[in-house]
Amino acid sequence: MKFSLGKFLLPTYVALAFVFTMIPIVYTFVFSFNEVNKSNIAWKRFTFDNWLYVCNKQEVCEAFGNSIAIAVIATAISTALGTAIAIALGRYRFKGRSVTNLLLFLPMATPEVVMGAGLAAQFLNVGVAKGFWTIVVAHVMFTLSFVVVTVKARVATLDPKLEEAGRDLYGNASQVFWKITFPLLLPGIAAAAMLSFALSFDDFIITQFNSGPETTFPKFVYTAAVRGIPPEANVVGSGVFIVAIAIVMIVQVRASRKAKRLAK
Amino acid sequence: MAFVALGQGSAGSATPTKTSRVAFILLAPGLIYLGLFFLTPLVSLIITSLKVSSPTGEIGMYDFGFELGNYAYAIGQYLPQILRSFTYAIIATVMALMISYPIAYFIGVKARNKPLLQAMLLTLVIAPFFISFLLRTFAWKQIFSNDSPVTNFLHTIGLLAPDQYVIGTPFAVVFGLTYNFIPFMTLPIYTSLERLDIRLLEAGSDLYATPAKTFWKVTFPLSLPGVISGTLLTFIPISGDYVNASRDFLGGSDTAMIGNVVEANFFRIQDYPTASALSVMLMAAIVVLVSMYVRKSGTEDLL
Numbered sequence: 001m002k003f004s005l006g007k008f009l010l011p012t013y014v015a016l017a018f019v020f021t022m023i024p025i026v027y028t029f030v031f032s033f034n035e036v037n038k039s040n041i042a043w044k045r046f047t048f049d050n051w052l053y054v055c056n057k058q059e060v061c062e063a064f065g066n067s068i069a070i071a072v073i074a075t076a077i078s079t080a081l082g083t084a085i086a087i088a089l090g091r092y093r094f095k096g097r098s099v100t101n102l103l104l105f106l107p108m109a110t111p112e113v114v115m116g117a118g119l120a121a122q123f124l125n126v127g128v129a130k131g132f133w134t135i136v137v138a139h140v141m142f143t144l145s146f147v148v149v150t151v152k153a154r155v156a157t158l159d160p161k162l163e164e165a166g167r168d169l170y171g172n173a174s175q176v177f178w179k180i181t182f183p184l185l186l187p188g189i190a191a192a193a194m195l196s197f198a199l200s201f202d203d204f205i206i207t208q209f210n211s212g213p214e215t216t217f218p219k220f221v222y223t224a225a226v227r228g229i230p231p232e233a234n235v236v237g238s239g240v241f242i243v244a245i246a247i248v249m250i251v252q253v254r255a256s257r258k259a260k261r262l263a264k
Numbered sequence: 265m266a267f268v269a270l271g272q273g274s275a276g277s278a279t280p281t282k283t284s285r286v287a288f289i290l291l292a293p294g295l296i297y298l299g300l301f302f303l304t305p306l307v308s309l310i311i312t313s314l315k316v317s318s319p320t321g322e323i324g325m326y327d328f329g330f331e332l333g334n335y336a337y338a339i340g341q342y343l344p345q346i347l348r349s350f351t352y353a354i355i356a357t358v359m360a361l362m363i364s365y366p367i368a369y370f371i372g373v374k375a376r377n378k379p380l381l382q383a384m385l386l387t388l389v390i391a392p393f394f395i396s397f398l399l400r401t402f403a404w405k406q407i408f409s410n411d412s413p414v415t416n417f418l419h420t421i422g423l424l425a426p427d428q429y430v431i432g433t434p435f436a437v438v439f440g441l442t443y444n445f446i447p448f449m450t451l452p453i454y455t456s457l458e459r460l461d462i463r464l465l466e467a468g469s470d471l472y473a474t475p476a477k478t479f480w481k482v483t484f485p486l487s488l489p490g491v492i493s494g495t496l497l498t499f500i501p502i503s504g505d506y507v508n509a510s511r512d513f514l515g516g517s518d519t520a521m522i523g524n525v526v527e528a529n530f531f532r533i534q535d536y537p538t539a540s541a542l543s544v545m546l547m548a549a550i551v552v553l554v555s556m557y558v559r560k561s562g563t564e565d566l567l
Binding site: 010011013014017018020021022023024025027028031041042081082084085087088091092093094095100103104106107109110111112113114115117118119120121122124125137138140141144148198202204205208209217218221222225226229233234237238240241244245248249252256 | 284286287288290291293294295297298299301302303304305306308309311312363366367369370371374379380383385387388389390391392393394395396397398399400401402403404406407409411443446496500501503504505506507510512513522523526527530536539540543546547550554
């Protein structure tokens with residue numbers, strides 16, 4: 001057989017690669033059920049207690065709450081700013097387009113440690129005390145470009161004739177935007193918001209440089225790693241994983257249903 | 265609407281139109297934000313990298329200056345870590361490419377007519393993103409810890425000498441770096457392979473090219489844009505990472521990378537000028553690298 005290599009070797013390889021990528025996820029999940037006295041290294045006994053009483057480990061819950069609050073605020077701001085830029089890039093001609101593209105590309109091509117240290121140096125030079133809001137400022141900065149890229153892809157698929165039709169029917173600019181453009185862009189905006197939330201929630205390096213005494217979930221894990229990470233942290237990590245996978249699956253099922261309906 | 269010319273425009277447009285004003289209003293807030301919190305911090309970094317120690321000699325206090333010696337000091341002090349960062353980043357990027365390409369090929373070409381399988385596999389690719397980066401890395405530390413079943417097994421079969429361990433070695437750090445950035449490599453390659461016209465592969469085999477020849481002459485060159493952006497998306501974060509190489513995670517005493525040194529200088533020693541000089545040099549190296557790539561592919565494509 002000419003393609004026997006591709007027929008058996010490749011699927012086997014891909015299956016093994018996925019087993020490999022899943023190992024740490026399964027490990028984290030399994031060890032969230034471990035009964036622990038001191039450190040969560042060796043397996044002792046199965047228990048639901050870590051899940052039922054996550055907030056007994058107060059630092060974990062507090063850090064988790066902070067991370068959620070920061071991610072929500074940063075996502076709202078960066079989604080608004082980024083969507084505006086994406087619409088401008090996809091819909092309007094203007095001078096300085098290549099400079100704009102470069103400015104948007106640069107944050108994605110800059111190592112986090114450089115952005116983190118740079119912003120921290122700026123806060124230091126200006127004399128701003130670091131805390132909750134400096135983390136928000138930092139997160140909006142590094143998520144903005146990702147929002148633009150994601151929404152821009154959606155703007156590109158939008159048929160300008162639909163907006164023209166709206167104007168022909170005497171819709172004013174704001175009616176055309178809110179009744180036509182915005183609803184059509186919504187899936188792209190939602191995807192961008194989810195991406196931005198995920199990036200903000202999981203960020204560690206930029207956060208460490210700009211957080212001062214404020215803690216976030218990744219920062220808690222990093223600090224706790226010296227002595228060993230408590231199982232409650234595994235609970236939070238696994239819980240977030242399950243919720244995120246559920247959201248992705250719902251989105252995919254709905255998208256495939258919609259595709260089927262449109263095909264009919 | 266682009267044809268409606270109305271009164272005075274702004275944004276310094278040559279043809280003042282209503283649209284250029286709208287574009288300006290849409291662009292300004294976000295771009296000003298990036299100017300304030302992305303561009304000026306890079307300038308702050310350069311300013312800080314040139315500062316001199318305060319005459320009072322207090323720890324963490326520096327005066328504005330033009331001390332280029334900070335760079336010489338940083339290089340002299342941390343050359344091994346600088347070289348190590350790029351060595352690790354190159355090895356991990358190549359490893360990630362070799363692991364990711366077949367996965368991307370399978371999802372983008374072989375699974376093309378099975379949308380459900382394709383969607384499931386793509387979910388599996390991004391699944392690691394949904395669990396904390398630090399928890400993932402720490403899980404590997406536990407799996408390879410000195411008393412773990414895996415390490416004991418490696419001792420039993422003789423792959424590791426009795427006094428050798430996995431954690432703390434360059435191997436462990438490169439392993440962690442490779443693992444953590446596989447999705448960044450797989451997704452862009454998948455995106456370019458998804459667009460590949462399968463008829464081109466059939467044409468290759470019709471013309472009596474071997475599968476290997478078809479791959480290297482047709483498939484791979486057409487997937488090059490994906491390979492390029494995947495390489496950048498992997499190499500850049502790896503070169504600045506300090507979690508994997510940290511002693512609390514997969515690293516040891518001889519695995520520190522630039523990021524670890526920047527972190528230590530910033531937080532522990534509070535030597536901000538040295539930390540900034542190292543960051544500026546890392547950024548400069550990345551800019552050189554990216555501009556070499558961009559010359560080949562163009563920024564618009566990378567976005």
